[in-house]
Amino acid sequence: MMQLRYLETLARLDILKLHKRYKDKLKLLLKETHGKICLTSDLWTSITTNGFICLTAHFVDKDWKLQKRILNFSYMPPPYNGVSLSEKVYALQVD
Secondary structure, eight states, rough: OOHHHHHHHHHHHHHHHHHHHHHHHHHHHHHTOOOOOEEEEEEETTOOOEEEEEEEEEEEEEESOOOEEEEEEEEOOOOSHHHHHHHHHHHHOOO
């Protein structure tokens, strides 16, 4: 039982390191983009009626290829009005 907890902790730390590495890489990629970056958001509800939002960046890279990257994915509680959505999208960008 003790070894299982150790392996779970180790796996969690590895995943967090990997996430940070990809996040830093994405920040650099977006910083090097000379054009505009367009954001799209997509909302949906799960079968258990939990709401989720996904924020995606679309841009043209230095080789003139259209790129898209998911910036964030998060739980989105009601209400789903304009104010709540704009606050959530802003919070997802800051992260």
